[in-house]
Amino acid sequence: MDTALWIQYLTYGLLLLLIVLGIRFLWLSITQRIHHPEQWIFRSQQRKIPDDLLALERRSDDRIRLYNFWFQTERIIKEGITGDFAELGVYKGDSAWLIHRLAPDRTLHLFDTFAGFYQPDLSMETGEASTYTWRDFADTDAGAVKARFGNTPNVLIHEGWFPDTAEEAEDCTFALVHMDADLYQPVKAGLAFFYPRLAPGGVIIVHDYTHKWEGLMRAVDEFVASIPECLVHVPDRFGSVMILKNKPLPG
Template identity: 50%
Template sequence: MPLFQIINFIIILIVLVILARYVWGMIFDKNYQPVEWQHSDKLGLISRELLRHEKRYADKVRFFNWWFQIERIRKEKIPGAFAELGVYKGDSAAIIHLMDPDRKFYLFDTFSGFPEKDLREETGEAASYTSGNFADTNIEKVRYSINGNDNIIFCPGYFPDTIRDLGNEVFSFVNMDADLYNPTKAGLEFFYPRLSPGGVIVIHDYNYKWEGIRRAVDEFAESIPESLIPVADMEGSVMIVKSVGG
């Protein structure tokens, strides 16, 4: 057999093995599914759309941390809307909405990339960002991609300027993922006093690379009685669970 045919054969074999492993993983790989999730799935309690998101979402720990927190909030009947600060194309928002579509869900983002004035003060990983990063999105795209119900409320523009007309709204679940010092600090100052007892704020990217986030969270943590709870997800989220009477 000529050499090039042997090489072709080997390449095809390698591609087939990789493909078979991928398909096998898609169908049978349950390694990263907590037993509670599998049980709820068997009982038919998880929507088909959410099951589809779980298969595709790379950071399983982050995904299941949201799920466990939202299940807890539901079971403990903790009152309050959901919110996300830092939405981009709506990938995380779509998942959080599916985990409890009956909650009002406020989405805060410029929907046009990072604000220039916040970038100027950044150090660490975020110092390499420009206002062009995360700019390839808009509300209509996000609305279409989330495909949610009337509980979704878009709050476009610069945060915290977009905090308006929320009256006495309280929150039970807040996902903060704005990457920078200013919105993270402003978000904690706004959401924490409005968080129901037992409610949770999850802050993404609390690691050594994101100096602005770390600084904003550490400064804020000094002013509250609760401890920061680390999450073992890929980028190192931390959580603040509001204590009763906090």
């Protein structure tokens, strides 16, 4: 077969591949489209959602997670639940930035080593987390994260190994806590620290509660067995769960 014929076959092959990929893309964007929640549309029509949050929504690779943060923040504000916000597991501050933009007036505590995982925490891991090393998430630093928030005085950085840094916030009450630390030890320590300091009606959101993160799941399950509340699953991309602290009966 001569070269011209080969090139012709190759071109047809590539064209066919492009057509198949195009059809697949169209099919997925129709059948797996994520709709905006009615309440989000209503509030954005009222111009109650700032443009930068709408931009974050458009760029988000997990919109359900974003909407969940928004619903929880709206609920906390509406119900008048007082307390600071916190995140354990910040890295470069992506989810922290979202939380801050949703409630810019709340004090936000950011806990991280800002140098990646702590080796003794890693050594007790099984499952996907056992493939992590101290190098993962180490390419960040507290100063850069602080600068990302414009050195806003109500964003407080707690740099170092958790729970050592917990004492810096031991007198605080929290309304919303986001835990994204992936491993058994920090999640166990985080739940033990934040839950007693969570205001009634406040929420702890734990990211990555899936079979892949065995240690994290175990830490959550062990903790939930010791409290009256149940876990609420969020059907977002990587599986978040929430603990909503019971409120006392009115009166």
